[in-house]
Amino acid sequence: MNGPTGSLPPSGAGGAAPAFRLGALQIAAPILGGLVAGTALAYVLVEATGGHMTAGELWSWVSATVIASVVVPSLSPRYGVELTHNQLVLLGGGRRKIAWQDIVGMEIRKTAGIRTVVVQVSDGRRTPLRAPMSLLDRGFDDKAQVLTGWWAARRGGPDRV
Incomplete structure (x- = not known):
């Protein structure tokens, strides 16, 4: 996760210089949450406008959401x-x-x-x-x-x- 790449020096005054980076889960969690919320909103809007979304179409949206939340963190800069x-x-x-x-x-x-x-x-x-x-x-x-x-x-x- 969001850890240093070295040990934490005591009170920051000495030791090896640390580096802090975002972990894959820290990048993926907000993306996954946004995609799931977007999918739910799209489904609600389709239902509210009188349209119809089949279980297969919903499964496609959810699958795309999960795949995107796995792929996007691996593509983003560190x-x-x-x-x-x-x-x-x-x-x-x-x-x-x-x-x-x-x-x-x-x-x-x-x-x-x-x-x-x-x-x-x-x-x-x-x-x-x-x-x-x-x-x-x-x-x-x-x-x-x-x-x-x-x-x-x-x-x-x-x-x-």
Whole structure:
């Protein structure tokens, strides 16, 4: 799942640099939920408009939903973050690097019951991180603490720590 690719260093100040990535289930669950809800809505609309959907047609919709929820996660980029000594590296669809000293704050945001880390950059941008995320991950709090610990230890200058 949404785990580090290395062991979690104590309080984020040392040890091997961790990387957090979304697991296949974390990508598939929202897709599957959306496809199932879409299928149910389509069936309700067909019934409400006086049309008719046979059991075979419903089975085809559900089968397509399940297959799509298995295939789509394997095709999507591996979203995540890597922590290095000098910067936070955002992965997925490309690489974006943010120097630790350019990060002025980190907060936990809860949207639709799912918690994520939001990075506040000195130029005013707020970037929600794709990983770690609390969906299907009981270790989210520990990972968020590691992330903020790395930032606190590396953000620069003794007056800012």
